[in-house]
Each structure stands twice: as C-alpha cells, then as structure tokens.
Amino acid sequence: MSESINFIETSVPSLYGTNCFSNSVMRERLPKSIYKEILAVQAGEKELSLEVAEVVAAAMRDWALEKGATHYTHWFHPLTGLTAEKHDSFIAPTSDGKVLMEFSGKELIKGEPDASSFPSGGLRATFEARGYTAWDVTSPAFLKQDPTGTTLCIPTAFFSYYGHALDKKVPLLRSMNALNKQAIRILRALGNTTAKQVITTVGPEQEYFLVDKKYFDERPDLMLTGRTVFGSMPAKGQELEDHYFGAIKERVAMFMRELNTELWKVGVAAKTQHNEVAPNQFEIAPIFSTTNVAVDSNQLVMETIKKVARRHGMEALLHEKPFAGVNGSGKHNNWSMSTDDGINLLDPGENPESNARFLLFTAAVVEAVDRYALLLRSSAATAGNDHRLGANEAPPAIISVFFGGPLTEIFDSIADGKPVSKSTGMERIKLGVTSLPTLPKDVSDRNRTSPFAFTGNKFEFRMVGSSQSIATPNTYLNTAVAQVLSEFADKLEKASDKNAAIEAIVKESYAKHRRVVFNGNGYSEEWVKEAERRGLPNVRATVDVLPVLVQPEIIALFETHQILTKEEIESRYHIYLERYSKQINIEAGVMISMVRRSIFPGVSAYAGALARDAASLAAIGAVSAPQEKKAKRIAELLNEINEDTDKLEKVLTEAQETEDAFIQAKAYREKVVSQMGVLRGKVDALEKIVDKKAWPFPGYEELLFTL
Ligand code: ADP
Ligand code: MG
Numbered sequence: 001m002s003e004s005i006n007f008i009e010t011s012v013p014s015l016y017g018t019n020c021f022s023n024s025v026m027r028e029r030l031p032k033s034i035y036k037e038i039l040a041v042q043a044g045e046k047e048l049s050l051e052v053a054e055v056v057a058a059a060m061r062d063w064a065l066e067k068g069a070t071h072y073t074h075w076f077h078p079l080t081g082l083t084a085e086k087h088d089s090f091i092a093p094t095s096d097g098k099v100l101m102e103f104s105g106k107e108l109i110k111g112e113p114d115a116s117s118f119p120s121g122g123l124r125a126t127f128e129a130r131g132y133t134a135w136d137v138t139s140p141a142f143l144k145q146d147p148t149g150t151t152l153c154i155p156t157a158f159f160s161y162y163g164h165a166l167d168k169k170v171p172l173l174r175s176m177n178a179l180n181k182q183a184i185r186i187l188r189a190l191g192n193t194t195a196k197q198v199i200t201t202v203g204p205e206q207e208y209f210l211v212d213k214k215y216f217d218e219r220p221d222l223m224l225t226g227r228t229v230f231g232s233m234p235a236k237g238q239e240l241e242d243h244y245f246g247a248i249k250e251r252v253a254m255f256m257r258e259l260n261t262e263l264w265k266v267g268v269a270a271k272t273q274h275n276e277v278a279p280n281q282f283e284i285a286p287i288f289s290t291t292n293v294a295v296d297s298n299q300l301v302m303e304t305i306k307k308v309a310r311r312h313g314m315e316a317l318l319h320e321k322p323f324a325g326v327n328g329s330g331k332h333n334n335w336s337m338s339t340d341d342g343i344n345l346l347d348p349g350e351n352p353e354s355n356a357r358f359l360l361f362t363a364a365v366v367e368a369v370d371r372y373a374l375l376l377r378s379s380a381a382t383a384g385n386d387h388r389l390g391a392n393e394a395p396p397a398i399i400s401v402f403f404g405g406p407l408t409e410i411f412d413s414i415a416d417g418k419p420v421s422k423s424t425g426m427e428r429i430k431l432g433v434t435s436l437p438t439l440p441k442d443v444s445d446r447n448r449t450s451p452f453a454f455t456g457n458k459f460e461f462r463m464v465g466s467s468q469s470i471a472t473p474n475t476y477l478n479t480a481v482a483q484v485l486s487e488f489a490d491k492l493e494k495a496s497d498k499n500a501a502i503e504a505i506v507k508e509s510y511a512k513h514r515r516v517v518f519n520g521n522g523y524s525e526e527w528v529k530e531a532e533r534r535g536l537p538n539v540r541a542t543v544d545v546l547p548v549l550v551q552p553e554i555i556a557l558f559e560t561h562q563i564l565t566k567e568e569i570e571s572r573y574h575i576y577l578e579r580y581s582k583q584i585n586i587e588a589g590v591m592i593s594m595v596r597r598s599i600f601p602g603v604s605a606y607a608g609a610l611a612r613d614a615a616s617l618a619a620i621g622a623v624s625a626p627q628e629k630k631a632k633r634i635a636e637l638l639n640e641i642n643e644d645t646d647k648l649e650k651v652l653t654e655a656q657e658t659e660d661a662f663i664q665a666k667a668y669r670e671k672v673v674s675q676m677g678v679l680r681g682k683v684d685a686l687e688k689i690v691d692k693k694a695w696p697f698p699g700y701e702e703l704l705f706t707l
Contacts, residue, residue: 012264015261019144019265020266029062030056043197056108060103061152067143070151071151071152072107072151073085073088073152074111074113076156077168077169077299077471079118079572080118081468088107109134110133111134118158123160131160133156134156138293168471172475174475179479180197183198183361185486185492196340198340198345199339199340200290200477201291201337201458202474203285204286204332204470207281208316209317209322210255211315211317211707213313216703221587224590225587226384226467228703229591230594232684232699238327243277243281244275245275246275255314258308270285272285273285277326278323281327286301295471305318319466321387332460334455335459335460335461345357359410359502361485362407362454365484366514367513368484372480375476375554377537382542383583395449396522396531398538399516400450400527401516402518404454408517475563479557482561483560488505542576543666547573549569554569574661581664587676588648589652591648591680594697598697603638611628641686644682647678651667651675
C-alpha cells in the first residue's frame with residue numbers, strides 16, 4: 001500500500017494539479033507571446049506553428065524532468081474504448097557516449113505509433129500500418145507518476161496516413177466544432193456579439209464495484225470478462241437499501257482518499273464520492289469541464305480507480321453488470337452548452353432575453369433527442385450495457401426526456417398557444433417580454449428513472465455504460481444538437497421579428513417532438529406500452545440498434561457536419577459489431593471452461609461423497625438417508641448442466657463460423673446469449689444446494705459483502 005498524504009502538511013490547493021501541465025503552468029513557464037499563441041490555438045483562432053511547438057516542448061520537457069520523468073508518450077483513444085500509450089525516453093546520445101534529455105516541437109505535436117494492431121474496421125489495410133497521433137492542445141498534458149516511474153502523457157488524436165479518424169477524439173473534437181458553429185449562429189441572430197465560442201461541458205458520474213482481490217483472483221469470469229457469468233444471490237441483496245449513501249467503510253475510505261489524491265495531482269477535480277445502491281458499489285464524480293477534457297479525465301478516472309484499488313488489495317469492476325440480482329453500473333453524462341464568457345445556454349436565467357435563449361436551446365435538445373433517439377441509444381450499446389438497458393433494471397432502452405412539471409407546462413403552453421397556470425409564475429408566455437420564473441432545480445431533479453433528464457441547467461444522459469468512453473455519446477449528442485440548431489439558425493437569420501420567430505420555432509419544434517417528453521416512472525411496464533403508443537423506439541439489443549449508424553440519414557448527418565465520413569462511420573459500425581461478438585464469445589468460452597474444468601469435477605466428487613455416505617448410513621440400517629436424495633438431485637442437475645454446456649458449445653461454434661459481421665452478432669445475441677442464460681439458471685440452482693466448501697469459486701457473499 002502506498003503512503004497516505006497528510007493534508008495538514010500538504011494542503012489540497014498546493015497538491016492540486018502538480019502533475020498537470022495546465023494553462024497556469026504554461027503561463028508561468030512560457031514567454032508571454034508564446035502563451036498568447038497557445039491560448040489562440042486553444043480557442044481555435046490559430047493553427048499551431050512549429051516554432052511555438054518548439055518553445056512549448058522545451059518548457060514541457062524541463063517541467064517533466066524536474067518532476068522525475070524519464071519518458072513521454074502520446075496518449076490516445078483508439079476504438080477499443082480504452083487508452084493507448086507507447087513510451088519513448090527523452091534520451092538523445094551525444095558523440096562522446098553520453099546522453100542529453102531532449103524533446104522537440106515535432107515530437108510534441110506528432111507521433112507515429114504502429115497502428116496495425118488497433119481496430120480500424122477496414123480503414124487501414126494491414127500493410128499500411130502507419131498511424132499518426134497529433135497533440136490536442138485543448139487538453140492538458142500530465143504526468144503519470146507511480147513507483148514504476150514517471151511518464152509525461154500528451155493527449156493526442158489518432159488518425160491514419162490518409163487522414164481517417166482511427167480514434168474517439170477526432171470525431172469528438174469535430175462535433176464540438178460543429179456545435180460551436182451552429183450555436184454561435186443562433187447567438188448572433190439573437191444579437192449576442194460578445195461570445196466568441198460555444199463549448200459543450202460534461203461532468204460524468206462514474207459508478208464502479210470493488211471486490212477483495214483474493215476473491216477476484218479465484219474467479220476466472222471476473223478476471224477475463226469483468227463480470228460474474230455464474231453466481232446465485234445470497235440471502236441478502238440490496239433490498240434493505242442500507243448501502244446507498246451509507247457510511248463509507250474504512251478500507252474503502254482509504255482507497256478513496258488515495259484515489260482523490262492521485263486525481264487531484266493530475267488536475268482532475270474529483271468532487272463527490274459515495275456508496276451506491278448495490279453492496280460494494282460506489283460512485284465518484286468530478287466537477288464538469290469542457291467535453292474533450294472531461295473525456296480524457298474520465299479515462300484517467302477509470303484507470304486510476306483500477307490502479308489504486310490494486311494498491312489496496314482490491315479489484316475495481318467497471319463492468320455494467322458484474323453481478324446478477326443487484327444494480328448495475330452506469331455513467332451519468334451531465335451535459336450542457338456554454339459560451340466562452342460563461343453563459344450556460346441551458347440556464348433559464350432571469351430576464352426575458354435569457355429566457356428566450358433558454359427556450360430555443362432547450363427545444364433544440366428535445367428535438368435532437370427525439371429525432372436521433374436511436375443514434376443516441378446506439379452510443380450506449382455494448383454487450384455489457386445490454387444487461388442494464390431494457391432489462392429488469394433501469395434505465396429502459398426507450399429514450400425519453402424528463403422535464404418536470406413546471407417546464408413541461410411552459411413548453412406545452414407555448415406549443416398550444418395557451419396561457420399557463422399561475423403556479424408557473426406567468427400569465428401568458430410572450431417571449432421577449434415576460435420573464436420565466438426561476439425554475440426550482442430540486443423539483444426538476446427528482447426523477448431518477450429517465451434516460452435523459454433535465455436537471456435545472458443541464459441534461460443528464462443516464463444510459464451510458466460505466467466502462468465506456470464517454471467520447472462517443474457526446475460526439476453523437478453534439479452532432480444531433482448541431483443539426484437542429486442549424487435548422488433553427490436558418491429560420492432565425494431570415495426573420496425580421498426575432499421574438500416572433502423564436503416563439504414560432506419553439507412552438508413548431510415542441511409540438512412535433514414533445515412525444516419524447518415523459519415525466520413519469522421510466523421503469524414501469526405502463527411506460528413501455530405508452531412509449532409504443534407514442535411511436536418511440538425501444539431497442540433492447542446492441543446488435544439491433546447498431547445498424548442505425550449506417551442509415552443514409554445518419555451518414556448524411558455526420559457528413560454534413562464533417563464529423564465522420566461514410567467510410568469512417570462504416571468502419572465503426574463494423575468494429576462495434578465485432579466487439580460485441582468477441583465479448584460474448586469470451587463470456588461463453590469462460591462459462592464452458594468453468595463448468596467443465598471446475599464445477600463439474602468438483603461437484604461430481606461432492607455428489608459421490610454424498611452417495612458413499614448414504615451407502616454407509618444404509619449399511620448401519622438408516623432408511624432413505626437425505627444424502628441419497630441430495631446426491632440424486634445433484635446428479636440430475638449435473639446431467640442437465642452437462643447437456644446445456646454441450647448445447648452452448650454447439651451454438652457458439654456456429655456463431656464463430658458465421659461470416660457476415662451483422663449476422664454473426666445476431667447469432668451471438670439470439671443463440672449464444674440465450675443458451676448462456678439457460679446454463680446459468682441451472683448452475684446457480686446447483687450452487688444453492690452444494691456444500692459451500694465443495695463449490696470451486698468464491699460466491700456472492702464473499703464478493704459483495706466483504707471489504
Ligand atoms: P446529481 O444530483 O446527479 O448527483 P450533481 O449536482 O452532483 O448531480 O452534479 C453531477 C455532475 O454534473 C457533476 O459532475 C457536476 O459537475 C456536473 N455539472 C454541473 N453543472 C454542469 C454543466 N453546466 N455542464 C455539465 N455538467 C455539469
Ligand atoms: Mg446524477
């Protein structure tokens with residue numbers, strides 16, 4: 001275990017960002033003119049020149065060396081959804097057999113990792129292995145510092161020789177640009193001349209489980225897939241609701257303390273932490289930031305959770321559904337748009353002007369969510385998340401927007417041209433004249449069952465899976481909103497009476513798209529029926545939603561806003577299908593191996609011992625010993641399990657031999673996953689009646705109720 005920092009001797013402000021090459025470090029270390037250039041590059045006003053890069057690289061190198069760095073890496077986000085790094089040391093040999101520590105502007109701005117082993121979905125033929133990384137000036141470089149050494153990490157974008165995006169950052173940055181462009185058009189049309197940029201902001205809440213490492217190491221399923229493929233619920237689950245927000249156990253608190261420290265050092269503003277609903281489930285949330293920084297930070301958060309957990313003899317599970325029977329883990333993606341001068345465009349504000357702006361931008365989000373519901377749904381579609389969305393647990397696979405009473409009434413009254421009730425604080429909405437009442441934030445924050453909830457001054461997209469990169473959900477969200485804003489801007493720019501135009505736009509848009517607004521219980525069966533009546537899509541399986549990506553309308557959307565080309569989007573469609581199939585393939589393989597190599601032999605021996613006991617007891621005159629009955633029951637179950645394992649193996653082989661990526665994923669979903677469910681049912685039933693000592697794996701008691 002690592003040493004724990006004494007916060008009396010080392011204050012948090014003195015620690016915060018010490019391993020982050022932030023703007024404040026650059027301001028201190030760079031000549032004024034160079035720092036100004038960097039700010040202009042960050043604001044998208046200028047291109048980065050090699051001369052500027054040289055100066056920054058030298059400052060970055062000195063800073064990193066002072067802190068003990070020996071290596072640097074371009075840190076990037078390939079389509080695996082994880083991060084990748086290839087380390088180079090700073091050494092440069094001199095003619096007299098010594099070395100200097102060097103880092104050039106070129107090395108800062110461009111890298112050339114071998115791209116051949118990253119998924120490219122056909123974008124890069126294997127013979128063309130070259131891939132390039134390019135410095136993302138808007139996300140600060142940082143140091144990874146641990147007992148194994150210190151490395152300077154430079155956030156980068158990753159693309160092919162021909163300029164195809166091979167990663168998750170390139171489309172994200174493009175989507176931020178697209179949204180910026182359209183939002184600025186709206187602001188200008190509304191008479192705002194001061195905002196230079198509109199940025200999207202994100203604050204992701206990250207859920208995870210912790211388990212004792214000694215139990216984790218005895219579970220091949222956890223080690224290889226991150227979730228338990230077998231396991232029966234103990235007598236206690238989460239029904240007492242005694243874990244949520246409960247006092248944090250000391251062992252976990254020690255872990256969290258170190259996690260916070262590590263994150264603060266790299267400039268990630270870890271803010272909130274608490275016990276979650278399921279036993280041994282927890283959450284951490286940082287303060288929101290610009291989207292691409294939030295995406296990078298979230299990757300660091302996930303990585304650091306895992307690393308620090310190991311130092312404390314635990315393993316962190318980021319999987320969406322590590323355990324059947326208790327809650328799964330998600331990632332609440334809090335999202336908003338704001339101007340560079342600090343106006344949150346989803347904040348109702350206090351004067352007619354800001355109200356009009358608020359109504360317009362909020363209506364655009366609602367319309368985008370309705371029109372691109374399937375696209376958004378696809379952004380959270382993974383094998384892991386299939387266990388959450390639309391399963392017996394929240395949230396449903398149906399995309400809907402939660403508004404809360406007052407806001408719904410305000411929008412309804414605009415759409416219907418009707419007066420609103422006194423309770424909202426207004427007689428009649430007349431944009432540009434009347435002020436919206438201050439919307440009570442806590443009222444609109446109550447609903448926890450909505451996949452897309454308005455929470456006062458931001459939307460919270462709650463479908464996102466806990467293990468995913470948040471880059472893709474935000475890319476799609478930004479793009480969808482940019483499209484609607486562009487249509488709004490077309491109308492607004494032409495209008496002579498702006499207030500009348502705003503009212504007309506909001507009215508038309510909301511009347512058409514309010515079907516997506518739902519304030520009730522999203523987990524209820526009635527909602528599923530109601531949503532169907534409203535014509536809202538409800539797609540439960542990853543494989544069924546992914547094809548949305550290659551619909552002509554979606555390809556056109558991405559091409560119009562220059563987010564992804566047809567080729568780039570098709571490659572992603574392929575990669576995501578393949579990823580799904582591979583994941584299920586591993587899980588099914590693990591199941592088969594656990595049954596064949598551990599459960600069957602272990603439990604057979606146990607049943608044999610029971611049978612021998614029964615025979616010995618019979619020999620001394622005991623009639624129909626319970627041992628005999630039990631041995632029989634176990635033998636029966638083992639027989640069924642054996643047959644079901646054979647069946648699983650058969651459908652698995654068939655799926656493996658399928659050529660077409662879509663048909664293959666479909667086979668995994670429809671044949672393999674269902675057979676996995678059948679087998680699991682039997683094995684879990686067996687676990688319940690077998691002597692604990694005879695069961696070859698630690699059970700849910702150990703995994704969920706120790707720490
Ligand atoms: P909850 O009630 O869901 O826990 P919180 O108020 O704690 O919500 O906020 C959750 C997250 O939302 C935090 O990460 C916070 O920084 C983030 N957040 C707050 N304002 C914004 C905003 N304008 N844009 C994006 N994220 C935001
Ligand atoms: Mg939340």
